[in-house]
Amino acid sequence: MSEDFYLHIYDKQQGVEAVPSNQVLATWALNLMDLIYPERSTNPKYTLTEIRRLFMDMERQLTQILDATKACKNCNNESVSSKFFKGLPELYRKMNTDIASILSGDPAARSEFEIIRTYPGFLAISLYRIAHALLKADVPFIPRILTEYAHSQTGIDIHPGAEIGEYLYIDHGTGIVIGETTVIGNHVKLYQGVTLGALSVEKYMANTKRHPTIEDHVIIYSGATILGGETVIGDNSIIGGNVWLTKSVPPHSTVYHQSAIKVIETKHRD
Numbered sequence: 001m002s003e004d005f006y007l008h009i010y011d012k013q014q015g016v017e018a019v020p021s022n023q024v025l026a027t028w029a030l031n032l033m034d035l036i037y038p039e040r041s042t043n044p045k046y047t048l049t050e051i052r053r054l055f056m057d058m059e060r061q062l063t064q065i066l067d068a069t070k071a072c073k074n075c076n077n078e079s080v081s082s083k084f085f086k087g088l089p090e091l092y093r094k095m096n097t098d099i100a101s102i103l104s105g106d107p108a109a110r111s112e113f114e115i116i117r118t119y120p121g122f123l124a125i126s127l128y129r130i131a132h133a134l135l136k137a138d139v140p141f142i143p144r145i146l147t148e149y150a151h152s153q154t155g156i157d158i159h160p161g162a163e164i165g166e167y168l169y170i171d172h173g174t175g176i177v178i179g180e181t182t183v184i185g186n187h188v189k190l191y192q193g194v195t196l197g198a199l200s201v202e203k204y205m206a207n208t209k210r211h212p213t214i215e216d217h218v219i220i221y222s223g224a225t226i227l228g229g230e231t232v233i234g235d236n237s238i239i240g241g242n243v244w245l246t247k248s249v250p251p252h253s254t255v256y257h258q259s260a261i262k263v264i265e266t267k268h269r270d
């Protein structure tokens with residue numbers, strides 16, 4: 001390789017802050033999940049004093065992470081961290097609504113324990129909820145790392161900027177994409193392969209609403225693609241599998257994709 005290339009990399013290094021690895025950031029969020037959901041832990045029996053100390057440790061760690069990322073020049077990281085932890089019981093309440101929705105909606109779900117331990121949808125929604133709260137506190141870049149970690153583990157890609165209500169139900173989940181400016185109401189059910197995306201992708205659209213709005217009690221079955229910032233799926237609608245939708249539909253709509261499949265019977269030889 002040329003000396004110029006070495007020099008280029010050397011120069012670039014000088015301008016880059018030493019930021020904790022993505023794994024360190026994800027581990028903080030996973031440890032927090034372990035703490036609020038002892039179902040995830042192998043040894044969940046802490047004393048009350050230990051629990052208080054563990055939450056204080058987690059808060060301190062968040063401040064350290066925010067300090068170390070140096071991404072936010074004028075932030076008071078201690079206060080950001082303290083606000084996040086004050087809001088944690090509310091986040092936890094919302095996560096519990098997601099569990100309740102899966103438990104009451106999925107015939108295959110046997111217990112809360114099973115959902116907490118095994119449902120990729122629950123992990124993805126929970127990490128999204130943590131990431132969204134940090135984004136709302138103007139924490140740059142860490143929220144995206146957390147949701148991309150969830151994406152890598154579950155195949156479910158939820159942008160931390162999306163606004164999502166309570167009782168979100170994601171079953172299976174692989175391949176779900178929820179774009180940055182998506183708005184989702186309460187009691188919405190999503191199956192694998194659903195895309196809530198932009199109708200066109202142009203850089204100038206960065207600060208505009210590009211992704212759809214899904215109102216309360218909507219069910220969207222697998223492989224459906226719903227695009228556009230002005231597209232509103234009215235409450236209590238059902239969007240069938242593989243539907244391609246770029247227009248709004250009124251409340252209580254049922255939208256089906258009509259596929260034309262042919263089954264040809266071949267005569268088999270004896």
Ligand SMILES: CC(=O)OC[C@H](N)C(=O)O
Nearest residue numbers: 179180196197198201210
């Ligand atoms: C989900 C989606 O449409 O992504 C496209 C692009 N990243 C955007 O945010 O508009």
